[in-house]
Amino acid sequence: MYQAPLADVLTTLTHMVGADALAQTDLYNEASPDTVEALIGEAGRVCSEVIAPLNRVSDLEGARLENGVVRLPSGFKGAYDQIAEGGWVGMSGSVEHGGLGMPITVMSAVNEMLSSACLSLSLVPILSQGAIEALEKHGTPEQQERYLPKLMSGEWNGTMNLTEPNAGSDVGALRTRAEPNGDGSYAITGGKIWITWGDSEAVSNVVHLVLARLPGAPEGTRGISLFLVPKYLLDANGEPGTPNALKVVSLDHKMGIHGSPTCVMAYEGATGWLIGEENKGMACMFTMMNNARLAVGLQGVGAAEAAYQHALSFAKERVQGRTPVGDGNGPIADHADVRRMLLSMKAQTQAARAIAYDCAYHLDLARAANTAEEREAASRMGAFLTPITKAFGTDTGIEVANLGIQTHGGMGFIEETGAAQYLRDVRITAIYEGTNGIQAMDLVGRKLSVDGGETARAYLSRIAQTAARLQAGAQTQAIGNALAAAVETARSATDWMLNAAGNDRNAGAVAYLRLLALVGGTHYLGRAALATGDPARIELARFWAETQLPNVPALLSQASNGASGLYQIPLEAL
Amino acid sequence: MYQAPLADVLTTLTHMVGADALAQTDLYNEASPDTVEALIGEAGRVCSEVIAPLNRVSDLEGARLENGVVRLPSGFKGAYDQIAEGGWVGMSGSVEHGGLGMPITVMSAVNEMLSSACLSLSLVPILSQGAIEALEKHGTPEQQERYLPKLMSGEWNGTMNLTEPNAGSDVGALRTRAEPNGDGSYAITGGKIWITWGDSEAVSNVVHLVLARLPGAPEGTRGISLFLVPKYLLDANGEPGTPNALKVVSLDHKMGIHGSPTCVMAYEGATGWLIGEENKGMACMFTMMNNARLAVGLQGVGAAEAAYQHALSFAKERVQGRTPVGDGNGPIADHADVRRMLLSMKAQTQAARAIAYDCAYHLDLARAANTAEEREAASRMGAFLTPITKAFGTDTGIEVANLGIQTHGGMGFIEETGAAQYLRDVRITAIYEGTNGIQAMDLVGRKLSVDGGETARAYLSRIAQTAARLQAGAQTQAIGNALAAAVETARSATDWMLNAAGNDRNAGAVAYLRLLALVGGTHYLGRAALATGDPARIELARFWAETQLPNVPALLSQASNGASGLYQIPLEAL
Numbered sequence A, B: 001m002y003q004a005p006l007a008d009v010l011t012t013l014t015h016m017v018g019a020d021a022l023a024q025t026d027l028y029n030e031a032s033p034d035t036v037e038a039l040i041g042e043a044g045r046v047c048s049e050v051i052a053p054l055n056r057v058s059d060l061e062g063a064r065l066e067n068g069v070v071r072l073p074s075g076f077k078g079a080y081d082q083i084a085e086g087g088w089v090g091m092s093g094s095v096e097h098g099g100l101g102m103p104i105t106v107m108s109a110v111n112e113m114l115s116s117a118c119l120s121l122s123l124v125p126i127l128s129q130g131a132i133e134a135l136e137k138h139g140t141p142e143q144q145e146r147y148l149p150k151l152m153s154g155e156w157n158g159t160m161n162l163t164e165p166n167a168g169s170d171v172g173a174l175r176t177r178a179e180p181n182g183d184g185s186y187a188i189t190g191g192k193i194w195i196t197w198g199d200s201e202a203v204s205n206v207v208h209l210v211l212a213r214l215p216g217a218p219e220g221t222r223g224i225s226l227f228l229v230p231k232y233l234l235d236a237n238g239e240p241g242t243p244n245a246l247k248v249v250s251l252d253h254k255m256g257i258h259g260s261p262t263c264v265m266a267y268e269g270a271t272g273w274l275i276g277e278e279n280k281g282m283a284c285m286f287t288m289m290n291n292a293r294l295a296v297g298l299q300g301v302g303a304a305e306a307a308y309q310h311a312l313s314f315a316k317e318r319v320q321g322r323t324p325v326g327d328g329n330g331p332i333a334d335h336a337d338v339r340r341m342l343l344s345m346k347a348q349t350q351a352a353r354a355i356a357y358d359c360a361y362h363l364d365l366a367r368a369a370n371t372a373e374e375r376e377a378a379s380r381m382g383a384f385l386t387p388i389t390k391a392f393g394t395d396t397g398i399e400v401a402n403l404g405i406q407t408h409g410g411m412g413f414i415e416e417t418g419a420a421q422y423l424r425d426v427r428i429t430a431i432y433e434g435t436n437g438i439q440a441m442d443l444v445g446r447k448l449s450v451d452g453g454e455t456a457r458a459y460l461s462r463i464a465q466t467a468a469r470l471q472a473g474a475q476t477q478a479i480g481n482a483l484a485a486a487v488e489t490a491r492s493a494t495d496w497m498l499n500a501a502g503n504d505r506n507a508g509a510v511a512y513l514r515l516l517a518l519v520g521g522t523h524y525l526g527r528a529a530l531a532t533g534d535p536a537r538i539e540l541a542r543f544w545a546e547t548q549l550p551n552v553p554a555l556l557s558q559a560s561n562g563a564s565g566l567y568q569i570p571l572e573a574l
Helices: A006-017 A019-024 A034-062 A076-085 A105-115 A121-140 A141-153 A281-317 A338-367 A372-407 A410-415 A419-430 A437-449 A455-472 A477-499 A503-534 A536-548 A551-559 B005-017 B019-024 B033-061 B078-086 B104-117 B119-138 B142-155 B281-317 B336-368 B370-407 B409-413 B419-430 B436-447 B454-471 B477-499 B502-532 B534-548 B549-560
Strands: A064-066 A070-071 A156-162 A177-180 A187-196 A204-210 A227-229 A232-234 A240-243 A245-252 A260-276 B064-066 B068-072 B156-161 B177-180 B186-196 B203-213 B223-230 B232-234 B239-242 B246-251 B261-274
Touching: A006 A019, A006 A105, A006 A187, A006 A338, A006 A419, A006 A503, A006 A536, A019 A338, A034 A076, A034 A105, A034 A121, A034 A227, A034 A477, A064 A245, A064 A260, A064 B033, A070 B068, A070 B370, A076 A338, A076 B156, A105 A121, A105 A281, A105 A338, A121 A141, A121 A227, A121 A260, A121 A281, A121 B203, A121 B409, A141 A156, A141 A204, A156 A187, A156 A281, A156 A338, A177 B409, A177 B436, A187 A204, A187 A227, A204 A260, A227 A281, A227 B078, A232 B064, A232 B203, A232 B477, A240 B033, A240 B232, A281 A372, A281 A419, A281 A455, A281 B119, A281 B156, A338 A372, A338 A437, A338 A503, A338 B142, A338 B436, A338 B454, A372 A410, A372 A437, A372 A455, A372 A503, A410 A419, A419 B419, A437 A503, A437 B246, A455 A477, A455 A503, A477 A503, A477 A551, A477 B223, A503 A536, A536 B549, A551 B534, A551 B549, B005 B033, B005 B104, B005 B336, B019 B336, B033 B078, B033 B104, B033 B119, B033 B177, B033 B419, B064 B246, B068 B104, B078 B119, B078 B142, B104 B281, B104 B336, B119 B142, B119 B156, B119 B203, B119 B223, B119 B281, B119 B419, B142 B156, B142 B203, B142 B223, B142 B232, B156 B186, B186 B223, B203 B261, B203 B281, B223 B232, B223 B281, B281 B370, B336 B370, B336 B534, B370 B419, B370 B454, B409 B419, B436 B502, B477 B502, B502 B549
Parallel strands: A156 A204, B156 B203
Antiparallel strands: A064 A070, A177 A187, A187 A260, A204 A227, A227 A260, A232 A240, A245 A260, B064 B068, B177 B186, B186 B261, B203 B223, B223 B261, B232 B239, B246 B261
């Protein structure tokens, strides 16, 4: 059973990322290392003891739609109440509206642990946090006052309503309409699909954030506005009153995350209110979405951690054949190929975690740093690391869960074992909130070029500094040498991307993103090795460098092939 | 819906592998290209039209144990009857006992198509074929006469009973007992798990091949014998008579292949007969197992082909956003990253298919070649290619099915779409019949060193010849150059493996196997390009070389790291 990896989480925050520095800022001066450790420790305890035991129940029972009401797996309501009572939904929300005012970094650590414990349930706070941030940034004071406290307390939950059958990755194609009612509200009409936690019996109201088009709005993404559409309209006391004209039509049958209701929603002239400006819905949506992309990357990390622990526990107990070390009677973890899989799982999980926490840290600095210049630079770094966090975190979740099944041998394919569920559950994370291909295109098309490559070069310079420090240590010299060479390769890849045409960039985007993640991963594992001097951390960094950095030249090659080779075979000949 | 890829299958046989040469041998002189094409065409038609439509039914209904009888998904019985009537169970069995006497190569093509259509159902003929080969090689004439015709006709099916709860990869740990009854038969007592198609309503008898220990047998694999244990004892007419003392205790709940009953079996003094010599059961088992490993590799290829077709069909129809080519209104297949996934799926599938067919071809030559020397060399080449076929074929199945889900975006996670099932089903193929880690160890520990590397070097020399031919063509020169360099890297890796200590080999085995598969894959795709001059085949070989061969140096590095780095972190610190 999952045990919250508190030591790894804190080492990542302190030594890989340096997030303790946040306590020195005015904004986060209450986030002292002691406070952070206490918060994470308590959240970890609930995740391990209360939520993780529900994970298999979530898979077996699933969410069900009964007479228009979404019923949840046994125990979900009680577990969700503990999440809410812990203050974890509004963990980084403003104190003014009932949040804890903690850094996003700390919230991210909690989100990771929730995701390890139960991916289905972790989606409730994650989506509410997206709605909270959208309302904090774009809502009117009245909207904030009426909705934020209940969202932060977890009494209500938030959703993102983007997708329609013909508008998935192409959000601009959506057709849901918003007609002014003449009283400041709008009548929202249309169908939405894949609405995560679109309804449930765990909360007393649902705050839908819905993308729709105003009459006469321009085509495409420039004609989309964001609306707040509650399940129940609020009465004079701000409590849920009259049911709104919306409903859950059906739930999808999915490969995994069965406990998370994925709703087909119908809005039938439902009453909603504009959030932000007319036709600026995409900007509001990206506020939610960037938040959610970080959180989804952490879902991948959380699934990876849980799958790793699960496989490690099996590999330490299962005995098969003579082992090549010790007295030969050890468990299968002593077989070279099993040990290789375990180390690979551990190293990948730690690298993905560090990238995600570093992303969160820069989003915090973007709020809390002293100067506008520092805040701007941090904001760009956070934005740059967001697609890497999302894609590499979720790819890692899938890869580690897959290795976890393999470590179990035949038992891995038997559902009772639990290993298969991690893969079935985490598989969606590489798709939702923008597929990993979309993330890679966001990286090379927007995040990389928005400042002419300055942020990317700054990131690589930080890594080069770590390489130099590693090179200076007797035990870490080889890691440093390999990393220094990899940074140069990453610089070449970055230069190539900055000079390439749009579709050439897109053709190599996935490889380029992975290249940065592998180089970045060495940096974080190396920093932990340097800071702690812990032999196990030095060896993990060495293992990572030996097994992952050799892939970097191949990724440069794949990143810089260009697009033309992809179109030489006509589509009809595929 | 799956369409049998007849053109690709025939091109692979003829141009990548050169299997038409078999018709020149005495043994296979009836396997003329026309006959082969007709057989494969008919099998492909049944797979596409009759079996593939059952694949989702198989997943939804699954096999069920009702009052001791295994009930099958709707339509399975009728579909299986068509497989049997086509002669495909006994396709490569001896004509003397009712088989078609066709090459294993042709049977492999049929097995691949069956696997594309329905992985669950494909297991019946695959396991029967293993039993047939074991009886042909090791059975007494009486055993052959009584059991082979019914197995070949498909009236009965065969199973492999190896695994016990504490004896999985370590077969030598098994505890099932065989006590002589004094009349030439034995009483078999013990429990077996993961017995694929251990019972069903589709057949009138089940021929269990069961590994067990004789009284006083040596410990480990040297004390294991193989027994034939029918579900029903045969009466004087050779028809199923008295029920034997064995039963299905339960069926496992699995991640996939729900239509395939995976049985927990209890043998309670069941009557069985020795196959082969006492305590030589492992040799007999490996006869079954090598056959099954080729077939399982082809399950991976089949799943990959089906998942590719499924994703391609979606990507050709689904429209999202402006595309970067043509008039910009194309389907998502025109987006660079989607096109990259499709090409990657296609190329990997073709490479894995060619390796598997080449493995089968050498197993055929091992029977049919003119001289003992040629037969011996072919036998070793077939044995060498078997673990590569199994591991790379099934890794390809998983990777392509995973890309298939990704190509579908959110639809890929919805079970109704069917993309998820391919991944859930194919996931087991990397585990059963020896995990892919075991395959890699078999390659470096046995197949590579049995002749001091002679077979490996011969394989690489064949590839080097293809490289030279590619280098000589204007359009294929770059592919040839890349392949020539990759062959040298493969030679270095092979030399390293031959000189390394056992556990150092094991530590790098998975990487080494993949390295050989990537280099081999280029050889086959290159041969098709050279032989046909088809621009699409030249481009596919070029795409493969550009995207896969850059991984070869990384794989050399990973293959030759040695084992010691894996054990630097103590197990308790993981």
